[in-house]
Amino acid sequence: MESTVTATPHTPAQAAGLAQFPVARPRRLRRTASLRRMVAGTRLHPAELVLPMFVKEGIAEPQPVGSMPGVVQHTRDSLRKAAHEAAEAGVGGLILFGVPEHKDARGSGADDPEGIVQVALRELAADLGDALVLMSDTCLDEYTDHGHCGLLTEDGEVDNDATLERYASAAVAQAAAGSQVIAPSGMMDGQVAAIRAGLDAAGFEQTPILAYSAKYASAFYGPFRDAAECAPQFGDRSAYQQDPAGPVGEALREVRLDLAEGADAVMVKPALAYLDILRQVRDLVEVPVAAYQVSGEYAMVEAAAANGWIDRDRVIMESLVAIRRAGADLILTYWATEVARRLS
Ligand code: PBG
Numbered sequence: 115m116e117s118t119v120t121a122t123p124h125t126p127a128q129a130a131g132l133a134q135f136p137v138a139r140p141r142r143l144r145r146t147a148s149l150r151r152m153v154a155g156t157r158l159h160p161a162e163l164v165l166p167m168f169v170k171e172g173i174a175e176p177q178p179v180g181s182m183p184g185v186v187q188h189t190r191d192s193l194r195k196a197a198h199e200a201a202e203a204g205v206g207g208l209i210l211f212g213v214p215e216h217k218d219a220r221g222s223g224a225d226d227p228e229g230i231v232q233v234a235l236r237e238l239a240a241d242l243g244d245a246l247v248l249m250s251d252t253c254l255d256e257y258t259d260h261g262h263c264g265l266l267t268e269d270g271e272v273d274n275d276a277t278l279e280r281y282a283s284a285a286v287a288q289a290a291a292g293s294q295v296i297a298p299s300g301m302m303d304g305q306v307a308a309i310r311a312g313l314d315a316a317g318f319e320q321t322p323i324l325a326y327s328a329k330y331a332s333a334f335y336g337p338f339r340d341a342a343e344c345a346p347q348f349g350d351r352s353a354y355q356q357d358p359a360g361p362v363g364e365a366l367r368e369v370r371l372d373l374a375e376g377a378d379a380v381m382v383k384p385a386l387a388y389l390d391i392l393r394q395v396r397d398l399v400e401v402p403v404a405a406y407q408v409s410g411e412y413a414m415v416e417a418a419a420a421n422g423w424i425d426r427d428r429v430i431m432e433s434l435v436a437i438r439r440a441g442a443d444l445i446l447t448y449w450a451t452e453v454a455r456r457l458s
Contacts, residue, residue: 156439158431160204160454164249164404164446168341169193170213171223171230181337182409183416185448187213190234194241196451203454207247209297209446210234211342214257220265221257224284229257232291239292249295249324250288252281252309261346263300263354272354274302281305282312289318297381299326301354306375322378324404328365328391331355334384334410341409358387365391366398373399379444384408386433389440396441405442407433412448427456 143153168187170177176186188196197208212231214223223229231250238248254277255263264277277300285296296313298305306325313321331352339345356364369380380399382392383406396403411433419426430449437445447453 156435158434158438158453158457160450160457161206162438162442162444163205163450163454164207164209164247164444165200165205165450166209166211166251166406166446166448167193167196168211168213169230169234171215179337179341181340181413182448183413183420185341185409185412187341190237193234194237197238197242197246200451200454201242201245203451204458205246205450205454206444207249207295208238208450209249209251209295210238210293211251212256213341213343217257217259219259221254221280221284223257224252224254224280225287227287227290229287232287235288235291235293247294248292249297250293252285252288252296252298253300254280254284255300255344255346256342260348261344262349263351264302270348272302274304274354277302278304278308282308285309286312286316286318289313289316289321293321295322295324297324297326299329299383301326301329301351301356303371304375306372306377310376323376324379324381325372325377326383326406327369327372327377327380328382328388328395329355330358330384330388332358332384332387332408332410334387334408336410337413338409362391362394366394369395369399373401377401379404381406381446382442384411385437385442385445386411389436392437392440392442402443403441404444404446405437405440406446407437407448409448431456 143149169190170187173189176188176192179185179187200208210231214230235250253263255261260266262272264272265280267273281298281300288296296309298309306323309323372380379402381404382388382395385405385407392405415426415429418424434445
């Protein structure tokens, strides 16, 4: 049958033959930049950003990290300068990783008061005061010659319970040196309880713990292992970090256990590939939730941008907005200073 057009349709709904329904026009609120700004549901603020930094013992000049263009292994001096710049930009905190000159089986540098992280923390604490939050990653992998996050048994397995004492001792050394937040990243069972007990016994009852609770055995950490010189010398971390394909409940269980052990805030890591986990953790807990936009996430964007394949600045902002929208209260990102400057 032939159809005749009787009137010019006025709305998309009429055009589709749905004139009886009210016309929905969500685009009304997207029309101008000021409208979009006013109704934005997700905002970023510099104070929610945390800058991960590397400080290396025994170097005279900062060393660029090949797989992380723009990131360096700092000298103690360049670290202080970059920390000041972060504070000036309004960045909320920094998290420090140490790269010691000498490594051994028990990771002695991790709790040595003269170890690189402790020395650097004392200098930063004296320098920065309360300008930003000084945090420290608590783990052994940067300090062990085998590159694993804990002590090894004779068979070469990571010895969970023997490692806990080392973590507690490292946490106390970091707190004594001026770290204001202890962030255990080793994924040993019971690590938060052990560290809490150690801190309390040493008089650091007021030092909070930000637990890397849901931390996956991720290939996205590749570039970090260049930066921190901590690639495992054999095997991988799958027996202690979570399986990316593991049950979602495992992440929630880790989070619950860490809170029961005394964690003050929890973390999901990596970020972009685990936004579903981040959302579920956010919905489960009342404490602040952090997400770590890790080295591989950074490297992929920088590499694609260097090739002219993506708009670097927009991709950075979009990824941070996505992480924030999925539920992160805090975001650890290597772009923290740059983004903080852009936001203010
Ligand atoms: C362990 C630690 C790692 C990262 C943060 N803390 C490496 C690992 O678990 O192998 C990765 C961070 C990143 O990739 O940016 N101390």
